[in-house]
Amino acid sequence: MTKFVLKRLAHTVIVLLGVSVMVFFLIRYLPGDPLDVLFTQGSGDEVTAADDLAEGRRRFAEGIGMVGSLPSQYLNFLSEIVQGDLGTSIFRRIPVSTLIATTLPLTLQLAIAGQIVNILLSLPLGIVGALKQNSIWDRGGTAFALIGTAMPNFWQGIMLILIFAVWWPILPVSGVMDLGLSVEHITGIPIVDAFVTGNWPAFWSIIRHLILPAITLGASASLVRILRSSLLEVKHQDFMDAYRARGLRERSVTSHMMRNALPTTVVIFGIRLGAIIGGSVVVETVFAYQGMGWLLINAINQRDYPLIQGIVLTFTVFTVLANLLSDIVHGWLDPRVKVEAKT
Amino acid sequence: MSENPPRTELMGSSEFTNHHLGRTLEVRNLVKSFKVGSESFGKAERIKAVDDVSLFVPAGTTMGLVGESGSGKSTIARLICRLLEPDSGQVLVDGDEVTAGTKIPKGYARKVQIVFQDPTASLNPRWKVRRLVAEGIRVHGLRSRSETKERVAELVSLVGLPEHALDRYPHEFSGGQRQRIAIARALAVEPEVLVLDEPVSALDVSVQAQILVLLQELQAASGLTYLLIAHDLAVVERFCDEVAVIESGRIVEAGDPEIIHSRPEHPYTKALVEAHPVPDPHERTMYVHAQDKAEVAE
Numbered sequence: 262m263t264k265f266v267l268k269r270l271a272h273t274v275i276v277l278l279g280v281s282v283m284v285f286f287l288i289r290y291l292p293g294d295p296l297d298v299l300f301t302q303g304s305g306d307e308v309t310a311a312d313d314l315a316e317g318r319r320r321f322a323e324g325i326g327m328v329g330s331l332p333s334q335y336l337n338f339l340s341e342i343v344q345g346d347l348g349t350s351i352f353r354r355i356p357v358s359t360l361i362a363t364t365l366p367l368t369l370q371l372a373i374a375g376q377i378v379n380i381l382l383s384l385p386l387g388i389v390g391a392l393k394q395n396s397i398w399d400r401g402g403t404a405f406a407l408i409g410t411a412m413p414n415f416w417q418g419i420m421l422i423l424i425f426a427v428w429w430p431i432l433p434v435s436g437v438m439d440l441g442l443s444v445e446h447i448t449g450i451p452i453v454d455a456f457v458t459g460n461w462p463a464f465w466s467i468i469r470h471l472i473l474p475a476i477t478l479g480a481s482a483s484l485v486r487i488l489r490s491s492l493l494e495v496k497h498q499d500f501m502d503a504y505r506a507r508g509l510r511e512r513s514v515t516s517h518m519m520r521n522a523l524p525t526t527v528v529i530f531g532i533r534l535g536a537i538i539g540g541s542v543v544v545e546t547v548f549a550y551q552g553m554g555w556l557l558i559n560a561i562n563q564r565d566y567p568l569i570q571g572i573v574l575t576f577t578v579f580t581v582l583a584n585l586l587s588d589i590v591h592g593w594l595d596p597r598v599k600v601e602a603k604t
Numbered sequence: 605m606s607e608n609p610p611r612t613e614l615m616g617s618s619e620f621t622n623h624h625l626g627r628t629l630e631v632r633n634l635v636k637s638f639k640v641g642s643e644s645f646g647k648a649e650r651i652k653a654v655d656d657v658s659l660f661v662p663a664g665t666t667m668g669l670v671g672e673s674g675s676g677k678s679t680i681a682r683l684i685c686r687l688l689e690p691d692s693g694q695v696l697v698d699g700d701e702v703t704a705g706t707k708i709p710k711g712y713a714r715k716v717q718i719v720f721q722d723p724t725a726s727l728n729p730r731w732k733v734r735r736l737v738a739e740g741i742r743v744h745g746l747r748s749r750s751e752t753k754e755r756v757a758e759l760v761s762l763v764g765l766p767e768h769a770l771d772r773y774p775h776e777f778s779g780g781q782r783q784r785i786a787i788a789r790a791l792a793v794e795p796e797v798l799v800l801d802e803p804v805s806a807l808d809v810s811v812q813a814q815i816l817v818l819l820q821e822l823q824a825a826s827g828l829t830y831l832l833i834a835h836d837l838a839v840v841e842r843f844c845d846e847v848a849v850i851e852s853g854r855i856v857e858a859g860d861p862e863i864i865h866s867r868p869e870h871p872y873t874k875a876l877v878e879a880h881p882v883p884d885p886h887e888r889t890m891y892v893h894a895q896d897k898a899e900v901a902e
Contacts, residue, residue: 498725500728503786505687506718509739517728520730594730595730596729597729
């Protein structure tokens with residue numbers, strides 16, 4: 262098992278290396294140079310001589326390591342990462358790691374809330390669909406999941422805002438919590454901090470602000486079809502009939518069915534978890550939820566190279582770790598996998 | 605019976621011997637139909653999978669049920685084990701009646717056990733052999749905890765598996781060994797009738813014989829009653845005391861396996877016999893699908 266985890270962690274390093282190459286070079290080939298924005302005639306308060314501008318630009322570029330050939334810049338970037346330095350945001354003048362540390366908890370909070378909605382919807386729909394296959398409940402649940410998957414997140418989010426924040430204003434339009442409220446920084450995750458410090462006004466405000474984006478993320482009920490089909494796969498295996506033939510009551514047979522369908526569902530859930538954190542980019546932008554996804558969109562618009570690199574790499578780490586975790590859980594739930602990992 | 609190979613008495617000294625003699629299995633006028641197609645498209649119709657089937661298997665003997673796939677033989681197996689509910693007809697085990705529509709008598713699942721075709725699918729992959737075999741004993745409260753442990757070890761050695769098999773998962777075994785586990789599991793509840801639904805069809809030819817010999821030895825030792833379902837007349841001929849041939853849910857011919865094989869009367873049986881590959885190339889005739897052959901003969 263340890264060997265398996267170590268091997269996978271080594272793979273993670275390779276994946277990160279590949280992603281870093283892609284993100285580093287691709288964003289630099291995009292049209293638009295952030296330094297053009299910073300050092301253009303008339304961009305500052307005073308009118309500066311063209312020579313001074315060029316000199317300032319050169320010194321600035323040197324300061325953030327944007328000199329020399331791209332490959333040599335990339336190698337510098339790599340050696341800094343190895344030392345734990347993700348660089349400094351060009352426009353915010355704040356270390357990228359600090360920006361990620363403040364926005365990541367919000368993204369996690371939103372992703373987890375979205376997945377709670379997803380699971381609360383998917384479990385009953387998937388289980389009823391499999392147990393009462395082809396019934397009206399099954400068809401209804403599958404149709405619901407299909408519509409949820411087919412509707413783009415941004416459109417769904419805007420519709421929810423329109424209905425529940427504009428026409429029938431019971432929930433806030435955007436943001437993390439009401440203006441004027443704040444929570445003490447303990448874990449960085451606002452909802453946890455508000456709960457721990459007993460800051461109830463902030464706690465309720467955070468929850469109210471979470472509802473619409475969480476529904477947008479989770480209402481696709483993406484697990485319904487996976488859960489339903491893995492339950493159906495087990496349902497039609499001979500060993501279910503073997504249990505019945507042995508005299509087991511239907512209730513126990515059903516519980517065996519659930520337990521055997523669990524590994525597949527958990528693995529797919531885990532694989533998607535990484536993608537979901539990345540998928541929050543759109544939802545965060547629609548709801549002006551100031552998490553890592555929202556920050557990424559801003560960074561891309563400004564061509565803030567170090568910030569883009571840092572966020573994309575963080576997303577990659579989460580995706581790869583979610584995959585690793587789901588593989589470990591799979592091996593733990595399904596004995597057939599464990600042996601394969603050993604050999 | 606007289607033509608069967610001599611049954612070894614390997615298990616003669618075992619505790620297993622004769623402590624539960626097999627009972628008669630009787631099926632009377634069993635009918636089961638399935639709905640085919642979807643109602644919303646207006647094409648729904650019912651197809652009779654089992655059409656007025658009657659069988660009588662004396663205690664301690666083996667009845668073979670032969671037919672092509674789709675002929676309804678597996679449906680009969682499932683009806684007998686009450687995995688499906690018959691439309692009408694009766695199943696009697698040792699006089700205990702399981703009539704359509706009535707509640708299944710308590711303990712029926714103990715009397716009749718089934719061994720499925722594919723042991724890969726019929727054994728829960730997440731359970732170790734020990735738990736797989738013990739489950740039935742636990743469900744029916746047959747033995748105390750320590751007795752169960754002993755009994756499970758006994759059953760596993762009875763079907764010819766080593767003791768260390770107990771703590772392994774099904775996927776760690778070969779197909780033949782898995783079928784041995786399935787047989788041990790079926791025997792765990794001390795049944796009187798064993799329904800064998802193509803127990804060797806999913807196995808290698810070399811392993812098929814071993815499993816059939818094991819089943820014969822078990823029958824000789826315990827007097828179990830078998831209903832053996834197969835699509836291969838050759839398997840049935842060697843193994844059964846009587847054979848019934850089923851076509852489209854109906855029994856078309858029944859009797860001594862030797863006679864049925866050498867002098868089949870019904871055209872469908874003839875086609876089945878001829879469809880079987882002949883080992884000697886000089887005696888081989890051209891292969892024709894059994895169904896076509898039957899149509900031609902009619």
